Amino acid sequence: MVLNFLTAHSIAQTTPLAAEQIADRLFDQIPHPPSLLLVYFTQAHDVAVLRQTLKKRFPESRLIGCSSCCGILTQAGHHAEQGWSLAVAAFYDDKGAYGVAGQAGETLDARQLLRRAIADGGRPGELPQLILLHTSPGLEEVMLAGIEAEFGTTVPVVGGSAADDDVRGQWQLCWDEGDSPQGCVLAVLYPDCQLAFQFHSGYVPTERHGIITALDGREVLTIDHEPAARVYARWVEREEPWQTGPILRETTLSPLARQVGLLDDLPYYKLSHPEAVTPREGLRLFTETRVGERLQLMYSSQEGLLQRSLNAVRIEPEYGMAGTLQPFGALVIFCAGCRLALGDELKDVVSQFRNQLGEIPFVTPFTFGEQGRLPHGELAHGNLMVSSVIFLDS
Template identity: 30%
Template sequence: MLKVKTGQSTKANAAEAGREAASYVKDEIKDMRMAFVYSGVQYDQKELIRSISMELPGVPLIGNTSFTGVITPEGFTSGDDGFVGIMSLSDSDMTVGVAGMEKEGTARETGHKVAEKALLAAGKEEAPDYFYMSAPPGEEEYYLKGITEVIGRVPFFGGSAADNTITGEWLVYAENIVTADGVAVAFFYSDKPFANKFTGAYNETTNAGVITKIDGDRTLVEIDGVTALDKYREWTGASAEDVAGGNLLGYAVCKPLAVKDRLGDLAAIRHPMNGNEDGSIAIGNNLAVGTAVIQMEASVDELIASVGKTLEELKAKIGGPIGGLHLVHCGGRRAGIDARIDEVTEQIKKSVGDIPFIVEFTFGEYGYEDDGNNTCGGLMLSFTAFGK
C-alpha cells in the first residue's frame, strides 16, 4: 500500500530546515521510493538537499524552488528567511527512477539524455506508467520533446521552478544536481491508480482571434493582423498603463489568453507577461502562427473556488481511494489571491479531508487532459492523485 507523508520547516538555517522537514517523514524510510522537495530561494539549496539526504539516506530527492511558500496539511508555510516542504512516497511495490542534469546542448537534447538516465536509475528498459518533470521557465516544451523521444507519450505532471521576485533566482534539483539551467525527472512504475487534472479553470469569453505573427516562440506580435497589445486592450478594456511593461503580468492574472488543444478538451492558458513598447506581448509559453487565441477571465473569488472544484474533478477521475496528492498551483494565481491564500488551504481540506498533500507554486504548469498531448501552460492547476 502507498504511504504518503509530508513535512515542513521555516527555520532560517538551511541545514536545520532540511533536518526538521525530513524528521516528519523519516519513519517510513524502509519502503520510501522518493521525496518531492520544494523550498524558498533564500536557502543555500545544496546545503538544504544535503541535510535532507543525510536524514533520508538512499532516498532520491527531486523538486525546485517555489514562489513564496508551500502548503501542506499543516497550512501555508512561508517565511522571510526561507521555507521548505517535503512529501515522501513509500510503497514496496513501486519503482521510481530519478535523474537530473544541467543543460547539455539544446533543451531537447538534454531532455533525451535525462530520460535515458532516469531509465537507468529505475533499472528499466520500458517506458514508465507516468512521470514528473521540473525545469526552469523558458524551454519546458523542448525538454518534454526530448523526453518523449525516448519513452513516447506517457502521462506527466509537474511545474517550472519559481522564485519570490521573478528575477531568475529559481533552481531545479534532483539528488546532487542543483541548477538554474537544466531539467529533473522522476519515472514512476506502479500498478496503483494515477490521475491528473490539468486546467486553467477560467471562463471562456467570446473574444478570439488568429495568431498572425510571432517573434521566436513566446512573443505574440499580431492577432488578426492587429498589434497584439491593441487587440488585447480592445478585448479587455485595459488602459495603456494596465498593459505597460511588467504591469501586464499582474493585470492578466484575471484576464489571460488561451489556446485549445486539437479536440477542444483543454484550454491551455498563455499568460501575458510583459507589454512591449512595439505593441507585442511576451507570453509565458510557446505559440504558433495560424492557431486561435482566446481571451479568458476569472475573478479572484473564482480563482480560489477553482481549487476545490478541480479537486472534486480529480477525485472523480481517479475513482478510488487516494494515498496522496501532488498539487501544482501557478505562482501568478497565488500572487493574485495574495493575502487570501489561507482560503486555498481551506478549499483543499474541505475537499480531501485527511489525505496528505503538498502544494508548490510554480512559474509554469504541466499536465494533460483525456487523450490529448502532454502540455505546458501558465496560470494553471496541475493536480495529481496517487491511488492507494
Template identity: 30%
Template sequence: MLKANVGSYTSSNAFEAGKTAGVKATEGLGKPKVAFMYSSVNYDQDELIKGAKEAMNGVPIIGNTSFTGIITPEGFITGDCFVGIMAMDDDMTVGVAGVPKMNDAVSTGSEAARRALENAGRTDSPDYFYMVAPPGEEEFYLKGITGVIGRVPFFGGSAADNSISGEWKLFTDTGSFADGVAVAFFYTGKTFANKFTGAYRETAKAGVVTKVIGNRVLAEIDGVPALEKYAQWSGKDVKDLQGMNLLGASICAPIGVKDRLGDLVAIRHPMNGNEDNTMNLGNNVAVNTAVIYMEGSADELIASTGKTLNELKEKLGTDAGAYHLVHCGGRRAGIDNRIDEAVKEIKEAAGNVPFIAEFTFGEYGYEQDGINTCGGLMLSFTGFSK
C-alpha cells in the same frame, strides 16, 4: 498500499531545515521510493539537499524552489526560509535524474530521460512521469523526453523565485542547478490521475495568431498588434498595459489556446507589454492557431482550488494515498492575502490524504486523448491511488 508523509520546517539553517523536514517526511514509512521537496530561494539548496539526504538515507529527491511558500496539511508555510518534503512509499519503482542544460533543451531532455531509465533499472517506458524545468523552454525539454520514452502522461511545474529575477533552482539528490531539467519516472500498476485546468471562463472574444517572434512573443492577432487587440478585449488603455503592468493586469484575464479536441484550454499568461505593442507570453504559441480571451475573478481563483481537487478525486476513481498539487505562482499573487481561503478549500477537499502544494512559474499536465501540455496560470493536481 501507498503511504505518504509530509514534513516541513522554517529554520534559516539550510542543513538543519532539510534534515528536520526529511525526518518528519519519512516517519512511519519503510523505504520511501521518492521524495518531492520544495523550498525557499533563500536557502543554499545544496546544503538543504545534504540535510534531507542524511535524514532520508538514499531516498531519491526531486523538486525546486517555490514562489513565496508551500501548502501542506499544516497550512500555508511561508517566510524568509521554508521547506516541505512529501515522501512516498509503495510497491513501485521510481527513476530520478537531473541534467544541467547542455547544448540545447531537446538534447538535455533526452539525456535526462536516458539517465532516469538507467536509474530505474528499466528500458521500457514509465507509466507516468514528473518533470521540473526553469521557465523558458519547458516545451523543448518535454520534446526531448518524449523522443526517448514516447507519449506518456506527465505532471509537474517550473521552478520559481519570489521576484521573477531568475534566482530559481531545481534539484535532485545529486545537487541543484538553475537551468536544465529533472524528471522522475514512475513504474506502478496502480491508478494515477491528473487534473489540468486554468478554471477560467471562456469568452466569445477570440482571434487568430497571425505573427509570432520566436516562440513566446505574440506579435499580431488578426493582423492587429497583439497588445492593441488585448487592450480592446479587456477594455483597458494600451499605455496601462505596457511593461510589467501587463503581468498583473492579466492574472484574472489571460488568454488561452484550445486543444484539438476541445477538452482543454491551456492558459498563456501575458507577461510583458512591449513598446512595439507585441507581448511576451509565458508559453509557446503558433501562427494560424486561435487565442481566446479568458476571465476569472479572485473569488473564482480561490474556489477553483477545492473544485479542482474534488474533480481530481472523481477522475482518480479510487481512494487516494497522496496528492501532489501544482498551483501557479501568478494565481497565488492574484489571491494575495486571501491565501488562507485557498488553503481551507484544499484541506477540506483533501480530507485526511497527505498532500503538498507548490507555487510555480509554469504548470504541466494532460487531458485524456490529448497530449502533454505546458501552460501558465494553471492548476496541475495529481492523485496517486492507495
C-alpha cells in the same frame, strides 16, 4: 510492507536548519528512508546546501526538487516566513521503483534523461506509471516534445516550471547529484498503488480573439497586424496603455488561450500568461505560440479560480473510488499567478482541498508553468493551470 505519503515543512531562516528540521520530522513519523523525496523551496534557500543536507540524511532516497513562488502549501496550511519556506513530501513504497535524472543548461536531451531515469529506477524497458517533470522556464516544450517522441500518449505527465518570487530568474532545480538554475529534472514512478490525474484551468472564454501575425520567440509582436500590447489593452478595457515592463500580477485574471480541441462538444484550452510588455509593444508570454494561431481572451475571478481549482483534486468514478481505493497522498502543482491572484483567499484552498481529499497529506508548489495531458491525450505546457496526481490504495 511500507506504503505511505508524508509531508514535513519548515520556515527556518537558514537552509541547514530547515533541512535538518525536515529530516527529523520525517524520521519522527517513519524511521525508515523514503523511496522518493519531492523537495519544494523558496528562492531564499541555498539549493546546493539543501540538496547536500537532505542526501546526507537520506542517502538511499531518490530526490527531485524545484523552487516555488512565495511559499508552499501542505495540508497544514500555507508556509512562508519573510521569504523562507521549505516543504518536502516523502513517498514510502517498498515494492515500487523510482528513478531520477537531471541535466543543467539550455540544451536538453529528453530521451537521454528519460532513459537515465528509467535505468536509475532499475526498470529498463518498462513504461513508468508517471513522469514528474520540473524545468526552468523556457525549456518545457522541448522536454514535452521529447517525452512524446519517446512514449507517445501512453505515459501520464505531471509537471511544473521552477519559479521565484518576482520573475527575476532566481529559480532553481535539484536532483540527487546536482542543482542548477537552468535545466530539467524528471522522475519516473513505478508505484505499488493506483494513480489519478487531473490537469485543469480555472478560466472561461470571452468573445474577444485575434490571430498572431508576428512573433519573436515567446514575444507576440502583433495580433491582427496591430501591436499585441495595444490589442490586449483594448480587450481588457484598460483606460491607459500598458507601460513597458512586468504585467504578471495585473493579467492573472485575464490571460490568453488557444483552443486545443473539443470534449463533449465543449472547447478546451491551453492558457498563456502575459508576463511583460516589451519595448516593441509586444506581449511576452510564459509559453510558446505560433504565427497563425488564434489567441482568445479568458476570464476568471477569485471565487471562480478557487472553485474551478477544486477540479484538480476531484477523483473520477472510473478511478475506483466506488470500490476499495482511497487516497493517501497528493501532489498538486498550482500556478504562481493564480496563487498571487487569490491573495488572502489562499487559506480557503487548504480547507477545500481537505474537504475534497479527506485528511490526507498533500504538497503544493507554486510554479511558472504547468504540464499535463489534455482530455484527448495531448501533452501540453500551459499557464494558470493546476496539474495533480493523487495516490490511491485499498
